[in-house]
Amino acid sequence: MVGFENAKKSDNGSNNKNPLSEAVINLDQGDPKVFEEYWRKMGDKCTVEIKGWEMMSYFSDLKNLCWYVLPELDQAIRGIHAAVGNATTEGRYIVVGNGSTQLCQAAIHSLASLHSSHPVSVVAASPFYSTYSEETSYQRSEIYRWEGDAMSFDKEGPYIELVTSPNNPDGTIREQVVKKPDGNAIYDFAYYWPHYTPITHSPDHDVMLFTFSKITGHAGSRIGWAIVKDKEVAKKMVYYLLLNSIGVSKESQIRAAKILNVMKETCQSETESVFEFGRDKLKKRWEMLREVVDQTHIFSLPSYPEAFCNFFQKPIQTYPGFAWLGWNEESDLASLFRNQKVLTRPGSMCGSDNKYVRVSLFSDDAVFSVFLQRLASITTDSIH
Ligand code: PMP
Numbered sequence: 001m002v003g004f005e006n007a008k009k010s011d012n013g014s015n016n017k018n019p020l021s022e023a024v025i026n027l028d029q030g031d032p033k034v035f036e037e038y039w040r041k042m043g044d045k046c047t048v049e050i051k052g053w054e055m056m057s058y059f060s061d062l063k064n065l066c067w068y069v070l071p072e073l074d075q076a077i078r079g080i081h082a083a084v085g086n087a088t089t090e091g092r093y094i095v096v097g098n099g100s101t102q103l104c105q106a107a108i109h110s111l112a113s114l115h116s117s118h119p120v121s122v123v124a125a126s127p128f129y130s131t132y133s134e135e136t137s138y139q140r141s142e143i144y145r146w147e148g149d150a151m152s153f154d155k156e157g158p159y160i161e162l163v164t165s166p167n168n169p170d171g172t173i174r175e176q177v178v179k180k181p182d183g184n185a186i187y188d189f190a191y192y193w194p195h196y197t198p199i200t201h202s203p204d205h206d207v208m209l210f211t212f213s214k215i216t217g218h219a220g221s222r223i224g225w226a227i228v229k230d231k232e233v234a235k236k237m238v239y240y241l242l243l244n245s246i247g248v249s250k251e252s253q254i255r256a257a258k259i260l261n262v263m264k265e266t267c268q269s270e271t272e273s274v275f276e277f278g279r280d281k282l283k284k285r286w287e288m289l290r291e292v293v294d295q296t297h298i299f300s301l302p303s304y305p306e307a308f309c310n311f312f313q314k315p316i317q318t319y320p321g322f323a324w325l326g327w328n329e330e331s332d333l334a335s336l337f338r339n340q341k342v343l344t345r346p347g348s349m350c351g352s353d354n355k356y357v358r359v360s361l362f363s364d365d366a367v368f369s370v371f372l373q374r375l376a377s378i379t380t381d382s383i384h
Contacts, residue, residue, distance in 0.1 A: 004323050011146040020370045025361040027371060028343040030321060031166075033219025038277040038380070043343070044376035046259045046353035065231070066238050068247030069096045076260035077225050080215075081202075083264045084275075086192050086310060088204040092227045093234035096248050097241060100190060100211040100224030105135055107226060108160055110236035111184045112144040115158040119143055121371035123150040124162040127169050127358075129188070132162050133351065145237050149351050150177045157182065164188040169350050169358035170302055171320030172195045173197070176319050190214045194198070195278025199316045206230060212256050214321065215262065217362075223248065225360045252328065282319035283384050285368060287360050289323060292376045299375075323359040329383070333357045336383060340374045 039046065060070045073096060078089040097103035112120040120135045127150040136146035147153060150161050165174040165187050176185045187205045191197060193215050208227045213219035228234040239330035241247060266272040293299045304318035325344075327333055332354040349357030364365065 006131050009248075020366055021126075021373075022340045022341075023025075023370075025363070025367050025370055026343045027367070028345045028358075030214075030360045032213060032217035032219050032321075032362040033364045033367075034281055035274070035278065036364065038274055040347070042262070043078065044270075046255075046262050046285040048255050048258050050251060050254065055254065057172045057368060058246055060247075060250070065234055065358040066095050066170050067242070069094065069248060070253045070257060073223075073253045073257040073260075073382055076257040076264070078347060080260045080267075083267055085202050086194075086199050087189065087208055087210070087227055089227055092229055093231065094227040094242070095228055095234055095237045096253065097226065097237075098222045098225045098245055098248055099190065099213060099219075100209040100226075100338075101131065101136070102241070102244065103209055103224050103237065104162070104188065104225045104249075106153060106237040106240035107186050107209070107228075107233075108136065109141070109240050110233050111160050111186070111207070112141070113236060114232070115143075115182070119145040121145060121147040121153065121155050121157065121159040123147050123163065124154045124164070124180060124351070125150040125174065127167070127347065127356070128162065128346060130349040130351075133349075134224055150197050153178055158238050159183045161185045162188060163305070164190070165381060166191045166318060166320055169322050169324065169345065170324035171197075172302065173318075180243060180308050184254060191321060193278075194275040194311040194316075195282060196320055198316050199311040200307050200309070203372075204229075207233065214259075216259055216283060218256070218259060221256055223252050240374055279316075279319065283317070283320065283362060286319050288324075288372055289313065289361070289375075292372050293325070296376065297381065298327055298378060298380060299327075300322055311325075321360070321362050323361055324356055325359050326356045329355070336378070337374075340378065342371060342374055 014102055060068050074094050077094050080090050081087045108122055122144050133146050147337050157180060159180050161176050161177050161183060163174050167174050187208045191214060192213045206229045210225050212221055212223035226237060263274055267275060270276055290301060293301050302324055306315045306317050309316045334344050334357050337344045337357060344357035344359050347353045
């Protein structure tokens with residue numbers, strides 16, 4: 001009952017009145033503020049100093065196919081995957097981008113350009129990460145076109161399926177659903193890290209995307225990477241990056257390399273591992289959230305199977321960074337939350353129903369606690 005009782009506590013008359021109690025809270029975006037507490041505790045361990053004359057060139061390593069990537073970042077990326085066991089990098093190309101958002105576009109463009117018939121259909125199983133439909137449609141490309149839900153996809157011709165596992169928004173483990181010839185898959189593994197989900201195997205797909213934003217919380221550094229099997233695809237992605245942004249900021253790369261190396265050094269420590277911190281934080285949030293949801297009798301949440309985690313060497317639960325909250329009413333759940341001054345992502349943006357919303361659990365503690373209070377205050381009477 002801890003979560004519910006805490007959540008129900010009124011702000012009026014309470015000694016610790018939350019300054020956010022009247023504010024609109026934004027749980028639409030997955031801004032990973034939850035990690036700030038951890039990095040503050042790490043103090044100066046990840047501080048980097050860059051002199052005025054350092055890293056001025058566009059180029060980094062002309063021997064690397066991805067010529068703008070700093071060797072220390074390439075090594076740090078391979079190092080953290082080896083330590084966690086969540087992706088095969090041996091003999092693979094690492095293509096670094098300005099967040100995995102840019103790399104997703106680079107990968108779609110590159111794969112689509114390899115097909116002889118256009119436009120190539122781009123699909124993802126609903127509910128999908130809403131940015132996929134936005135970024136794919138926004139480009140108005142002649143060589144690919146957004147075709148929506150992979151589950152109902154029945155067009156002839158080449159296609160690219162975006163597979164997010166664990167999935168954003170609903171946290172489920174995903175595999176490719178379209179099984180036709182002439183297709184490619186891009187695996188988005190933004191959340192395949194031990195704080196969110198059991199690491200059950202080391203995937204080795206043709207194109208896999210990872211983002212620094214959701215491992216460490218450093219979304220503002222705008223660093224992501226793709227692990228790519230095929231040299232031609234990797235080359236085309238690097239060419240896309242050349243035309244789009246002439247590479248990636250060296251300042252961001254050096255910071256990411258430093259942080260990834262510290263993560264690797266501390267990842268087995270019970271007190272210092274970011275995975276222990278993230279897992280503990282999300283576990284507590286999910287427990288509190290489930291308690292409030294159970295008490296309201298209005299909302300529902302997905303449940304997740306336990307699985308053996310090779311990284312933690314024990315069976316563990318999934319604790320996604322987003323809650324896929326539903327209800328049984330026919331009306332729009334996002335507007336109910338808007339009335340409570342809580343911004344959420346409507347299910348329809350994820351190719352699903354507006355009976356669902358995606359709620360970010362990445363906020364800081366204060367915002368999360370206001371969200372629970374507002375959720376707990378919704379009663380059957382108040383919605384009718
Ligand atoms: N893929 C998924 C599934 C995500 O949730 C996000 C972040 N919200 C991204 C990609 C983009 O991450 P980045 O910050 O690296 O662009």
